[in-house]
Amino acid sequence: MTILSATTLTGTNVLNPAGESLGEIKDLMIDTGSARVQYAVLDFGGFLGIGDKLFAVPLEAFTVDTKNERLVLDVDKKRLKTAPGFPKDNWPNTADDTYLETVYDFYGQRDAFQRSRMTRPEVAN
Numbered sequence: 860m861t862i863l864s865a866t867t868l869t870g871t872n873v874l875n876p877a878g879e880s881l882g883e884i885k886d887l888m889i890d891t892g893s894a895r896v897q898y899a900v901l902d903f904g905g906f907l908g909i910g911d912k913l914f915a916v917p918l919e920a921f922t923v924d925t926k927n928e929r930l931v932l933d934v935d936k937k938r939l940k941t942a943p944g945f946p947k948d949n950w951p952n953t954a955d956d957t958y959l960e961t962v963y964d965f966y967g968q969r970d971a972f973q974r975s976r977m978t979r980p981e982v983a984n
Contacts, residue, residue, distance in 0.1 A: 861923050872929045873901060873921070881932055881939065885913060888953065895975060897953065898962060901932075903939060912944035915951070915959070920966035934966070941965075 865887050873881045882903040890897045898915040921930040934942070943962050945951050951958045956976065963972035 861925065863923070868899070868930075873932050874924075874929055875935055876931060876933055877935070879936055881934070881936070884930065887918075888915070890975070893975060897959060897975065913947055913950075914939075914942050914944045915962045916942075917963050917966055917968040917971055919968045919971040 868884050868887060871884045873883060875881055882901050884899050885902045886900040888897050888900065889895070896918050898917050899921070901914045901916050903912070903914060916932065920934075921932055924931050943958070943965055953959055960969075960972055963969055
C-alpha cells in the first residue's frame with residue numbers, strides 16, 4: 860500500500876507508459892460524505908490546444924511510480940483529446956453523479972465508481 864499526502868500529489872507530473880508528459884495534478888476532489896478522493900484534477904497544460912481546460916481523472920486510473928516520484932496514466936495523448944474536461948473557471952457540479960460516471964467510464968473505472976457510490980451515506984432529510 861502506498862499512502863501519499865495531498866500536498867505531495869499536488870504538482871506531481873503525470874506521464875503515460877510511453878514516457879510522454881500528460882501534465883500535472885492541480886487538486887484532489889474529496890467527497891466529504893464518503894471521506895474518499897473522487898478524482899484528481901489534471902492540468903494537461905497547453906498541449907493539444909486545450910490549455911484552458913482541466914480534467915477529472917479517477918485516482919484508480921493512475922499507478923504510482925515511487926522511484927521517479929510521478930504518476931502514470933495509461934492513456935495516449937491522442938485519446939486525451941476526447942477526455943471529459945471542464946473550463947478552469949467553471950468546475951462541474953459533481954453532486955450529480957452523471958458527470959462522475961462519465962469520467963470513470965472514460966478511464967475504464969466503472970467498478971471503482973460503483974464502489975464509491977456504495978460507501979456514500981444516505982443524506983438525511
